[in-house]
Structures are given as structure tokens and as C-alpha cells.
Amino acid sequence: MKPITPKNIIAISGSTRKNSTNHQLIKAIGELSKDIFEITTFEGLLDLPAFNPEESFENTPAKVLDFRTLLYTADGILICTPEYAHGVPGILKNAIDWTVSSAEFSNKPTVLITASTEGKYGHEALLETLKVIEAKNIEHLQLLIPFAKTKINAEGQITDEKTLEEIKKLILSFKHTINE
Numbered sequence: 001m002k003p004i005t006p007k008n009i010i011a012i013s014g015s016t017r018k019n020s021t022n023h024q025l026i027k028a029i030g031e032l033s034k035d036i037f038e039i040t041t042f043e044g045l046l047d048l049p050a051f052n053p054e055e056s057f058e059n060t061p062a063k064v065l066d067f068r069t070l071l072y073t074a075d076g077i078l079i080c081t082p083e084y085a086h087g088v089p090g091i092l093k094n095a096i097d098w099t100v101s102s103a104e105f106s107n108k109p110t111v112l113i114t115a116s117t118e119g120k121y122g123h124e125a126l127l128e129t130l131k132v133i134e135a136k137n138i139e140h141l142q143l144l145i146p147f148a149k150t151k152i153n154a155e156g157q158i159t160d161e162k163t164l165e166e167i168k169k170l171i172l173s174f175k176h177t178i179n180e
């Protein structure tokens with residue numbers, strides 16, 4: 001039988017903390033989906049310059065062009081993020097703003113997980129952004145994980161049964177959306 005080539009997924013964490021729950025969550029999803037996805041985490045959020053619409057088409061910074069290429073060539077995008085002050089972390093929104101005119105998210109299977117203490121405001125706001133930039137099937141590929149630190153441990157394991165089931169379902173829906 002022909003071996004199945006894993007789908008190439010770019011993961012973006014909205015947290016820059018070394019011991020971030022969102023990093024651990026990406027690790028957990030990588031482990032749970034290792035037969036179907038090859039997940040690479042984009043580590044360059046802090047290196048992207050502040051968004052400038054005047055540089056979106058011309059004189060676009062090289063790091064932004066590289067970021068756009070990574071997204072464009074990926075089979076899917078996985079975003080895991082905390083909420084800050086009832087909003088989306090600035091570095092994450094900044095990165096997404098660089099893609100609005102160039103449309104890398106358009107029709108791209110994208111998962112949004114907000115793993116935070118509460119998280120609903122940031123989650124709703126980012127969901128709305130991803131809808132307007134046409135991320136594929138985003139309405140169904142999203143999950144809010146409140147009290148995330150009590151559900152995902154430092155070893156990258158999801159210790160809460162309900163969350164584990166939700167993540168497994170999300171992985172399957174992601175796979176189906178990519179294969180559509």
C-alpha cells in the first residue's frame with residue numbers, strides 16, 4: 001500500500017512565554033496527530049516588524065515575505081493562543097494583519113484554539129478576524145479551553161478527559177477539511 005504523506009501544518013502560538021501552555025498544547029496536538037500531520041511551529045512572531053499597510057505590496061520586509069510563503073505552502077494552519085486583557089495578543093494580530101492583503105488565509109484550513117484562563121473575548125475577536133479573511137471552515141475548527149493551565153501539563157499532555165476528546169474531534173475535522 002502507498003504510504004500516506006503527512007499534511008504539512010504550520011503552528012503559531014500567540015504566547016512567547018518559555019513555559020507556555022499553548023506551546024505545550026501544540027506539542028500535544030503534534031503527538032496525537034503524528035500519523036496524519038507534520039506540525040512545524042513558526043518561531044518568528046517576535047521578528048516580524050509592526051504592520052504597515054504601505055509595505056504590504058511594495059518593499060515588503062523579507063521576514064514578512066518568508067512568513068507569507070510558509071503559510072501559503074502549508075496544507076493547514078494551527079493557531080493556539082492565550083487572551084490578554086480581553087483581546088488577542090498583539091504579536092499574533094500583527095502577524096495576521098500582514099496577511100490580509102496577500103490573502104494566505106483565504107480558503108486555508110485553519111484551526112483556532114484559545115487556551116487561556118477565560119479567553120472568550122480574545123477568542124471571539126480572532127474568530128471574527130479569521131472569518132473575514134476567509135479561513136476555511138473556521139466556524140467548525142475552533143475551540144475555547146478555559147482554565148487551560150489545569151488541563152494541559154508541562155510535559156505536553158492533555159490531562160482533562162473532555163478537552164482531550166474535543167481535541168481529538170478537532171484533529172479529525174481538520175483532516176477532513178484539508179482533504180475536501
Ligand SMILES: Cc1cc2nc3c(=O)[nH]c(=O)nc-3n(C[C@H](O)[C@H](O)[C@H](O)COP(=O)(O)O)c2cc1C
Binds near residue numbers: 016083084085087119
Ligand atoms: C498582561 C496579561 C493579561 C492577561 N489577560 C487575560 C485575560 O484577559 N483573559 C484571560 O483569560 N487570561 C488573561 N491572562 C492570563 C493568560 O492569558 C493565561 O495565563 C494563559 O493561560 C497564558 O497562556 P500561555 O501559558 O500559553 O502563555 C493575562 C496574562 C497577562 C500576562
